Amino acid sequence: MGPNVVVLFRFLLTGVALLLAFLAAVAWNRRKEAPEAATFAVLVASMAVYAFGYAGELAQTTIAGAQYWLNVEYLALPWAGGLWVLAACRHNRIKVWVPLLFVIPGITFAGYYSNFHQLFYSGPPSLVHRGHFWVMEVQRGPLSTLDNAYLMVCFLAGAWVYLKAFRHASALYRKQALILVLSSFVPFVGYFLYLGGLSPWGLDITPLTLAVTCGLVHYGIFRSGVFDLEPLARTLIFNTMRDAVLILDPRDRLLDFNPAAAHLLPALSREAVGTEIGLLVGGNAALGKAIAGTENPVEVELDNQRTQQGSQQGNQQAGQDQGSSGFYQMRTWPLYSDSGVVGRGRLGRAVIFADVTAQVQLREELRVGAETDVLTGVANRRRFHQALEIECIRFTRGHAPFSVMMIDLDFFKEINDRYGHPAGDAVLRAIAQLLLGCLRKTDVLARYGGEEFAVLLPETRGEGANVIAERVRASVGGAALEIDGQKIRVTISVGVASTGVDDELDQTMLLKRADLALYRAKAAGRNRVEVA
Ligand code: GH3
Ligand code: MG
Ligand code: MG
Numbered sequence: 001m002g003p004n005v006v007v008l009f010r011f012l013l014t015g016v017a018l019l020l021a022f023l024a025a026v027a028w029n030r031r032k033e034a035p036e037a038a039t040f041a042v043l044v045a046s047m048a049v050y051a052f053g054y055a056g057e058l059a060q061t062t063i064a065g066a067q068y069w070l071n072v073e074y075l076a077l078p079w080a081g082g083l084w085v086l087a088a089c090r091h092n093r094i095k096v097w098v099p100l101l102f103v104i105p106g107i108t109f110a111g112y113y114s115n116f117h118q119l120f121y122s123g124p125p126s127l128v129h130r131g132h133f134w135v136m137e138v139q140r141g142p143l144s145t146l147d148n149a150y151l152m153v154c155f156l157a158g159a160w161v162y163l164k165a166f167r168h169a170s171a172l173y174r175k176q177a178l179i180l181v182l183s184s185f186v187p188f189v190g191y192f193l194y195l196g197g198l199s200p201w202g203l204d205i206t207p208l209t210l211a212v213t214c215g216l217v218h219y220g221i222f223r224s225g226v227f228d229l230e231p232l233a234r235t236l237i238f239n240t241m242r243d244a245v246l247i248l249d250p251r252d253r254l255l256d257f258n259p260a261a262a263h264l265l266p267a268l269s270r271e272a273v274g275t276e277i278g279l280l281v282g283g284n285a286a287l288g289k290a291i292a293g294t295e296n297p298v299e300v301e302l303d304n305q306r307t308q309q310g311s312q313q314g315n316q317q318a319g320q321d322q323g324s325s326g327f328y329q330m331r332t333w334p335l336y337s338d339s340g341v342v343g344r345g346r347l348g349r350a351v352i353f354a355d356v357t358a359q360v361q362l363r364e365e366l367r368v369g370a371e372t373d374v375l376t377g378v379a380n381r382r383r384f385h386q387a388l389e390i391e392c393i394r395f396t397r398g399h400a401p402f403s404v405m406m407i408d409l410d411f412f413k414e415i416n417d418r419y420g421h422p423a424g425d426a427v428l429r430a431i432a433q434l435l436l437g438c439l440r441k442t443d444v445l446a447r448y449g450g451e452e453f454a455v456l457l458p459e460t461r462g463e464g465a466n467v468i469a470e471r472v473r474a475s476v477g478g479a480a481l482e483i484d485g486q487k488i489r490v491t492i493s494v495g496v497a498s499t500g501v502d503d504e505l506d507q508t509m510l511l512k513r514a515d516l517a518l519y520r521a522k523a524a525g526r527n528r529v530e531v532a
Pocket of ligand 1: 375408409410411412413414416420421422423424425428449450451522526
């Protein structure tokens with residue numbers, strides 16, 4: 001039974017040593033991605049030496065043999081504390097002066113191997129049989145005590161750094177940060193038990209606890225992206241910035257996002273981390289395409305959660321437009337590791353959405369404004385000519401016939417003279433509304449000049465246009481407009497021109513014909529329709 005426990009424990013230690021060596025190699029391989037990975041690799045490698053040396057020590061039954069393996073352990077042991085603190089600091093982007101961390105290890109290392117003036121061990125070691133084990137018993141000198149104390153202080157300092165990171169970590173990194181906090185306490189507890197004589201048979205269980213720590217950190221590296229943990233300042237900016245940011249890995253899987261992004265894209269959640277972004281925004285094909293595409297920057301339209309959720313932000317759009325959406329300028333940036341060599345160590349990319357809704361709305365307002373008559377709100381002369389141009393193209397392609405009407409108010413000067421210019425303006429507005437009421441949605445009513453309107457009637461032949469013109473004339477002529485409490489009557493004269501069947505279309509000629517017809521209507525006594 002006895003030897004079995006010894007064999008089992010040594011077997012365990014050797015396994016731990018091999019596992020640590022493997023973890024060290026893995027971390028070393030990732031040193032380009034994260035500066036702390038190299039430090040971590042050296043730390044883990046030193047722990048492997050420690051565990052390996054201890055496994056050797058426990059197999060010995062002579063002082064000389066045990067001493068030999070203790071010497072192997074001490075190659076690594078003094079440096080562990082400094083390495084642990086350095087890895088923690090590098091990990092959290094805390095600047096430290098590296099030599100400072102290794103002053104005491106340097107002294108204790110030299111002290112151990114020289115045992116100068118018996119400062120490390122005050123007397124010769126002895127081998128005692130305890131439980132199933134032969135264990136070295138040493139008489140600690142001041143340097144040995146310093147060595148132990150420094151290791152403990154370092155374990156605590158590392159734990160403190162990780163605890164601080166945990167407190168500032170974004171919600172997404174809480175889990176990783178917690179793993180690191182816990183893992184940094186485990187070896188401390190093990191070492192404390194050993195020094196306090198509380199470990200079974202007085203065995204040094206530190207190598208075992210270290211294996212637990214390294215295993216947890218290993219889990220962090222492979223499963224939770226511990227080395228991708230954001231530094232504190234960057235996390236703060238990331239969390240409070242108004243632009244929505246997604247971080248994607250090289251295979252477009254979601255790694256992280258900020259609160260603004262969660263606000264914008266409800267599909268984002270902690271559970272969604274690791275899922276391909278295309279699947280997450282599957283409902284919005286345009287967005288998925290934009291994210292996957294190479295165009296940069298690109299403008300995307302997204303349902304605006306803020307406006308949909310109601311008016312707590314006082315957004316005026318919310319009331320009038322339920323399905324209101326926002327416009328976002330999307331940019332993507334490749335992300336590189338801190339070692340920063342472009343083309344190497346690419347970690348993924350950031351996708352940033354800047355809210356440009358206000359700019360897009362302004363642009364739209366300017367566009368509409370450039371085409372609208374200020375007084376009446378109907379199209380202006382410019383818009384009329386655009387619409388006419390398009391209709392002409394349609395006509396020459398497919399011979400879709402259309403008509404135009406030129407409308408002029410009769411004796412409008414007298415209205416101005418009698419009721420005043422503001423009342424004249426009100427009459428113009430009222431007439432515009434009357435005309436709109438007589439027309440189809442596809443017709444284009446424009447204020448063409450002072451008291452002159454033009455109407456484009458798509459897909460309308462001469463006969464149809466005459467009917468509409470007559471309806472319009474009768475409607476205006478029969479109406480008594482209520483302006484400032486007074487009833488005002490106005491009549492209009494209308495000139496109509498239409499495209500013929502085999503016409504060579506001349507836009508200017510068509511308008512001129514309508515104008516001539518209008519002139520004839522005026523000459524024939526006004527309040528009339530004349531056809532070109
Ligand atoms: P008719 O067309 O029947 O020959 O007579 P008219 O009095 O309408 O003819 P004219 O073209 O000589 O007068 C047009 C008037 O329309 C002159 C101008 O004061 C008025 N007018 C033009 N633009 C505006 C405007 O924006 N507001 C107001 N209130 N009046 C305008
Ligand atoms: Mg007139
Ligand atoms: Mg006129």
